[in-house]
Amino acid sequence: MILVTGGAGYIGSHTNKALNKAGYETIVLDNLSKGHEDFVKWGEFVNSDFGNYDELKKLFSSYDIEGVLHFAAFSSVAESVDHPAMYLKNNYKNTLTLLKVMREFNVSNFILSSTAAVYGNPEFTPITENHPLKPINPYGQSKLLVEKALEREKNKGDFNYVSLRYFNAAGADFDLEIGESHNPETHLIPLILDAAIGKRENISIFGIDYDTEDGTCIRDYIHVNDLADAHIKSYEYLINNNESNIFNLGNGQGFSVKNVIDQCRDITKMEIPVKNAPRREGDPAVLIADFNKINKTLGWEPKYDLNDIIESAWNWHKKINSD
Secondary structure (H helix, E strand, C coil), X not given: CEEEECCCCHHHHHHHHHHHHCCCCEEEEECCCCCCHHHCCCCEEEEXXXXXXXXXXXXXXXXXXXXXXXXXXXXXXHHHHHCHHHHHHHHHHHHHHHHHHHHHCCCCEEEEEEEHHHCCCCCCCCECCCCCCCCCCHHHHXXXXXXXXXXXXXXXXXXXXXXXXXXXXXXXCCCCXXXXXXXXXXCHHHHHHHHHCCCCCCEEEECCCCCCCCCCCEECEEEHHHHHHHHXXXXXHHHHXXXXXXXXXXXXXXXXXXXXXXXHHHHHCCCCCEEEECCCCCCCCEECECCHHHHHHHCCCCCCCHHHHHHHHHHHHHHHCXX
């Protein structure tokens, strides 16, 4: 059985669905601080905190857990800047508790939902896995601390991990059973779609003076189902090869904020008003992935492009706002 921490959240729920479709049995651990219980439509559900040592011991005693896919982290750059201690505790210290219990129960396979934020301001693009690690916000710092903890754990023996450094996860399940739903919403595409349906007056562009072609930030967007597929391939790699690794997950293409807004306009056929706003602290100008390593090692490549991402997100958005 695979333990999916944070499996009621956005990426965790899509991966949990994919795992079950692939024939794996899962147990989802989530305290619902960010997740949604109705997103846990597959596997078993335990409402608890992954940083609670006693609860974790009960869980590992009750189930034959063979591996852990760890999604239970706070992930907003802006929130991390405002509340760095909260990010350190939840993302790093609580993960140490999880690793301690895994060690006690001889569970040796771990996949981390990591982030491109560990790289900080890119010294070159596309970004490879050997790019210097210089996070510029507490979110990225907390994930880098976890990666270092995983390396320490591996060096003790009888433990292997894959760290998946996501670029910008986006899109929704094509069956519309689950999708992206944060409160408050912080991700660009759902915010744009909120403006498209009139749920918000406009979409703010945070900074129009970056050193990019149109002055707005450039990001690499990857469909959440492509992320889910990479997790399954990574888990099978751990089981079959018994070795650790780190991979970037992205599309290898960069789109500016204005590019994304324009494509949302094309798909939704809506005006989508915009408002220029000051830069946000902790936002690099350009983040684009080089995913050659995971492609060569696991045979993974993204199946979906930005058009697929926005169309699936738009269909999900219409569904949840019409119910």
